[in-house]
Amino acid sequence: MTVDSDVEPGRPEAIKAVPVRHPGRWLGAAVILVLIAMFVHFLVTSKALEWPEQWKYLFSDPVLKGVRNTIWLTVAAMIGAIVFGIVLALMRMSENPLLRGAAFVYLWFFRGTPLYTQLLIWGAIGSLLPTIGVGIPFGPEFHTWKTQELVNVALAAALGLILNEAAYMAEIVRAGIQSVDEGQTEAASALGMSRLQTLRRIVLPQSMRVIVPPTGNETISMLKNTSLVVAVPYSELTFTAQTIYASTYKIIPMLVMACLWYLLLSSILMVGQFYLERYYARGTSRSAEARQRIRFRGGGGGQ
Amino acid sequence: MNVQKDPAGERSSADTGPMVKAEQVHKSFGRVEVLKGIDLEVRRGEVMCVIGPSGSGKSTFLRCINHLEKINAGRLWVNGHLVGYREKGGKLYELRDREVAAQRREIGMVFQRFNLFPHMTALDNIMEAPLRVKRQPKAQVKERGLALLERVGLADKAQSYPAQLSGGQQQRVAIARALAMEPALMLFDEPTSALDPELVGDVLEVMKQLARDGMTMVVVTHEMGFAREVGDSLVFMDGGVVVEAGTPRDVIARPQHPRTQDFLSKVL
Numbered sequence: 001m002t003v004d005s006d007v008e009p010g011r012p013e014a015i016k017a018v019p020v021r022h023p024g025r026w027l028g029a030a031v032i033l034v035l036i037a038m039f040v041h042f043l044v045t046s047k048a049l050e051w052p053e054q055w056k057y058l059f060s061d062p063v064l065k066g067v068r069n070t071i072w073l074t075v076a077a078m079i080g081a082i083v084f085g086i087v088l089a090l091m092r093m094s095e096n097p098l099l100r101g102a103a104f105v106y107l108w109f110f111r112g113t114p115l116y117t118q119l120l121i122w123g124a125i126g127s128l129l130p131t132i133g134v135g136i137p138f139g140p141e142f143h144t145w146k147t148q149e150l151v152n153v154a155l156a157a158a159l160g161l162i163l164n165e166a167a168y169m170a171e172i173v174r175a176g177i178q179s180v181d182e183g184q185t186e187a188a189s190a191l192g193m194s195r196l197q198t199l200r201r202i203v204l205p206q207s208m209r210v211i212v213p214p215t216g217n218e219t220i221s222m223l224k225n226t227s228l229v230v231a232v233p234y235s236e237l238t239f240t241a242q243t244i245y246a247s248t249y250k251i252i253p254m255l256v257m258a259c260l261w262y263l264l265l266s267s268i269l270m271v272g273q274f275y276l277e278r279y280y281a282r283g284t285s286r287s288a289e290a291r292q293r294i295r296f297r298g299g300g301g302g303q
Numbered sequence: 304m305n306v307q308k309d310p311a312g313e314r315s316s317a318d319t320g321p322m323v324k325a326e327q328v329h330k331s332f333g334r335v336e337v338l339k340g341i342d343l344e345v346r347r348g349e350v351m352c353v354i355g356p357s358g359s360g361k362s363t364f365l366r367c368i369n370h371l372e373k374i375n376a377g378r379l380w381v382n383g384h385l386v387g388y389r390e391k392g393g394k395l396y397e398l399r400d401r402e403v404a405a406q407r408r409e410i411g412m413v414f415q416r417f418n419l420f421p422h423m424t425a426l427d428n429i430m431e432a433p434l435r436v437k438r439q440p441k442a443q444v445k446e447r448g449l450a451l452l453e454r455v456g457l458a459d460k461a462q463s464y465p466a467q468l469s470g471g472q473q474q475r476v477a478i479a480r481a482l483a484m485e486p487a488l489m490l491f492d493e494p495t496s497a498l499d500p501e502l503v504g505d506v507l508e509v510m511k512q513l514a515r516d517g518m519t520m521v522v523v524t525h526e527m528g529f530a531r532e533v534g535d536s537l538v539f540m541d542g543g544v545v546v547e548a549g550t551p552r553d554v555i556a557r558p559q560h561p562r563t564q565d566f567l568s569k570v571l
């Protein structure tokens with residue numbers, strides 16, 4: 001509440017009371033400040049961190065290559081998982097029980113086994129499926145490839161992440177689609193829009209408000225889960241750091257350096273998520289400024 | 304309205320036959336039969352008002368007309384076309400999704416809860432179907448969209464999102480959205496019953512204008528004043544059947560059936 005400064009005649013005097021003291025808050029703040037000071041002191045003086053060593057490698061070619069691999073894996077895995085996740089979500093909501101069942105079994109398997117184990121399997125995919133062929137099921141094949149040659153480690157790593165993440169995205173997409181009022185689909189049908197048009201133009205854009213925040217979280221987890229493709233094995237940021245300290249023995253500096261890169265990348269993702277959420281929230285509140293105010297004040301209640 | 308029994312069917316010319324013809328329309332949800340044989344006919348240019356107690360099947364019947372619900376028995380024609388099916392050699396074939404969508408383009412529908420697309424501005428709501436479904440050129444669609452907004456008295460709200468509009472304004476945008484597809488028939492399902500009383504008038508005014516322009520309309524409503532003033536016919540439904548039908552003046556002033564008398568005594 002704001003208090004008008006110009007006093008109207010007959011209006012009671014504005015309240016000037018002695019505010020309640022909060023000694024607990026002051027104590028808490030003091031403890032936090034001391035801890036921060038200790039941490040900064042540690043960062044500056046610790047010998048184990050070896051900042052010059054980190055600096056030497058931070059922008060070195062192998063590390064940059066590792067960062068590039070981490071980035072493309074994250075992007076490819078999320079795009080693939082979102083597309084496939086939408087398909088799985090539609091299958092789960094299908095009227096065809098066979099499609100529903102297939103999607104359910106898929107989710108059951110990929111959510112029920114660890115990602116690391118799945119990636120190890122992808123690394124050994126050649127012994128699971130020695131060849132891949134195009135042809136008639138149970139009949140003759142027109143062309144056959146050696147799996148080892150067709151699925152290189154990069155592809156195996158990406159597929160491993162995509163297929164796993166798709167199972168989680170499917171549930172997020174399904175929750176999003178189900179959050180859209182049925183009246184929307186009816187209105188679109190009544191206008192003569194096809195099912196696909198209704199999904200693409202009406203239902204999905206509205207479900208984005210529900211889909212984007214958890215997908216942002218998934219993307220940030222994915223950034224870090226890419227480090228598991230060491231199981232394939234495929235070389236990304238963490239694996240590169242490991243390779244470097246295997247010869248220099250500077251373990252902590254290299255791992256902290258990797259953390260710095262992860263922090264930078266996840267910060268960028270968080271900024272992107274903020275703008276994406278704001279974009280998909282359009283039309284949901286009375287005015288754009290009201291939305292801003294609520295976000296920055298954290299609830300729009302009293303100050 | 305006249306309830307005649309001869310099969311008007313597809314042979315009747317599309318331009319002169321009735322706009323809507325229902326013959327013994329039955330509809331069940333699971334084991335519950337909601338429509339128990341509806342017979343009625345809406346002429347071109349006619350405004351038919353439908354009244355009846357809650358749960359009598361009014362909404363269900365409207366939804367059958369544009370095939371949002373499949374009927375279980377009977378026949379339903381709109382503009383000379385059998386709704387949802389093709390009849391060949393005495394057998395019915397279900398229409399494909401694409402063909403059903405094409406049929407719905409002839410029919411505009413206005414819902415009790417507006418159902419505007421909240422992520423689009425008022426103008427985009429109106430332009431969406433002509434652009435995506437009819438694939439008309441954008442400039443032309445926009446021009447007509449603005450004209451329609453003008454017609455419903457909301458020329459200054461083109462860029463507003465539904466959440467920024469009052470209920471009455473939203474409903475008028477919804478009417479404009481339906482009109483943008485240039486339908487031959489408009490269905491209204493209690494278009495004013497979700498509105499504050501002071502907003503009802505604006506929406507009814509738009510509907511009256513539409514009626515004066517010669518639009519064929521089926522209006523489920525509790526606005527007896529509107530029915531009396533604008534309606535050409537009044538149908539009273541109860542328990543999934545048409546209990547009584549006639550001119551609004553006759554039905555309201557001299558209801559024949561005791562159930563109609565009972566209902567009218569409650570709403571008037």
Ligand SMILES: Nc1ncnc2c1ncn2[C@@H]1O[C@H](COP(=O)(O)OP(=O)(O)OP(=O)(O)O)[C@@H](O)[C@H]1O
Nearest residue numbers: 332333335337355356357358359360361362363364
């Ligand atoms: N999708 C559905 N599944 C099951 N039952 C339904 C469904 N839609 C409607 N019904 C039932 O059909 C009956 C008629 O419903 P309908 O909505 O047509 O009534 P109405 O005359 O429009 O009533 P109101 O004035 O309350 O809108 C009701 O008993 C309702 O519960």
Ligand SMILES: [Mg+2]
Nearest residue numbers: 361362363492
């Ligand atoms: Mg109803």
